[in-house]
Amino acid sequence: MSLTNLIIILVQAGILVNLMLMAAAYMVLAERKIAAWIQNRVGPDRVGPWGLFQSFSDVFKLYLKEDIVPAAADYRFHALAPVIAIAVAVTTFAIIPFSGPLVEIDGIKYGLVMAPNMNIGILAVLAMTSVGVYGVALAGWSSNNKYSLMGGLRSAAQMISYELSMGLAIIGVVLIAGSLNLIEIINVQTKGVWFIFLQPVGFILFFVTALAETNRAPFDLPEAEPELVGGYHTEYSGMKFGLLYLAEYANILASSAIMATLFLGGWDVIPFLDDSTILGLAPNSLPLVLLGHVVFLSKAFALVFVFIWIRWSLPRFRYDQLMNLGWKVLLPISLVNVILTGLGILFLQ
Amino acid sequence: MANITSNTESQRLNFWEKLYLPEIARGLSLTLRQMFKPTFTRRYPEERWNPEGSYRGRPVLVLEEDGERCVACGLCSRVCPALAIEVRAAETQDDKERYPEKFEINMLRCIYCGFCEEVCPEEAIVMSKDYELVFGSQEEGIFGKDKLLVPVAQLQDRLEFLRQWR
16 A cells, blocks of 8 residues: 555545534534424524534534543543444444545545445444444443443343344345445446335335434433433533534434435436436546435435434334334344345346 | 233224324324424514513503602502512602602512502503513612603503503
C-alpha cells in the first residue's frame, strides 16, 4: 500500500465519519420536528432558520455539561461503553456502498465507500450491528445502577431474539442474489426487479427486527422511561451520553441504508428497468453515479422517516409480548420464508 | 397468575386484528394526517394570546378622567381569601368623600378568584387581561397604586362582560 493510497483512505474515512455523525445529529432534529408535527406542535425553531442549527447547539451544550461518573461505577467500562457504541455504529458505513466509484487515482477507483467489494459484505454488517449491543450492555452493567442493568439486560435479550429472524430474513435475498457482496446484490436488482417485490415478507420481517435491533419504539424496552428512568444511559451525562445518543441514530441510519441496499435496489433509480439504457448514460458514468448517491440517500432517509413516524404512532410492547412476537411469530415466519424462497429458486430456475 | 381461559386477547380480536399489520397501518395513517393539520401551539413571545372579557387576569383599579373610582370601603380586603389586599382610607374634598391613601395587592398571594371584583360596590376593582406577571424579588411582587391604576378605556371588555353576566 503506497502513501498516497493511505492518505486517500484516511481522507475517505474522515469524510464518511463526519458525514454520518452530521446525519445522526440532524436525525435528532428531524425526530423532534416530526414528533412536533404529529402532535400538532411547532417543534424547535429558535436556533437558526426553522431551527436548523438546533443540532449544533445541542452538541455544544453536551460538551459543556459536567461529566458525572457514579462513585460505585466501573469507570473504565463506563467510559468504554459509549466509545464501543459509536465506533461500531460508524464502522458499519465502511461497508455500505452509497454508489459507484467517483474518482480514479493511480488506477484505483475511490468512492464514498471504504470497503466496496467486501465479499462477505452483508455478514460483516450483521456482525457489526451485533457488536453494537456490547456498548449498550456494558453501559448498563458498568453504571452499577439497577435501572441501567435492567436496560442493558433487556437490550441483550432483545438482540439475541431478533438477530435470528433478521439473519433469516436476509437469507431470502442472499439466495436470490447468489452473493453476500452488497454491490453484487445491488447489481442484480439494477438489472432485474427490486427485492422488495420478490421478498415482501422478508422486507417486513427485516423492518420489524431492525426496529428491535436499534432499540426503537415500539421495541424500545431498554430505555423505557416510565419503568427504567433512562434505561442503560441513566448514569451517563455530557458527551458520553451524547455519544450513546448519536450511536442510536447512526444505527437507525445504518439499518435504513442496509434495507435500501437489500430490498429497495440501492442506487437503482427506476424499479423494473435498467437505468443506464433509459437515461441514456453509460453504466458507472459520473452523472449516473452522482444521481445514484442522491437516490440511495433519499431511499435511506425515507426509511429513517418511517422509523421516526412509527415511534410516534405505536405504543411500547410489554416484555413478554416482545419475546412472544420474536420467538413465536417472527422466527417461524422467517423460516417458512426461507424454505419457500429456496423451493421457488429450485423450481423456477 | 391464574390461568385465564375466557375473554383472552385472542378471543376478543378477529383474524385481521390479530395480524397487527392492518391496524398498524390504520394508526400510521392517523398520525400522518395529523402532520398536515395546523398547530395548536403558538410561538409565544411573537404571537400573543388576546383573552376574552371573561378572562380573570391581574386585578386592577379602574381609573377615570377625574381619578380612581375606589372609595376605600375595604370590602375587597375583607373578602380576599388569600389576604392579599391592604387598603388604608383617607378623606378627600371630592363628592365621594373617601379615597384609598394606600392600596396594595400582594401578587404573590393573589389567587385570581375574582371575589374582590364581585364584592366591590363601585365596580372599582376588576380583573384585567394581563397574564404576564414576572418579578425579580418578593418586594416587587407587592403592587401599589402606581401599578394598579389602569385607565377605564383599557378595561371596556371586562366591564361589558360584568354588566352582561352579573
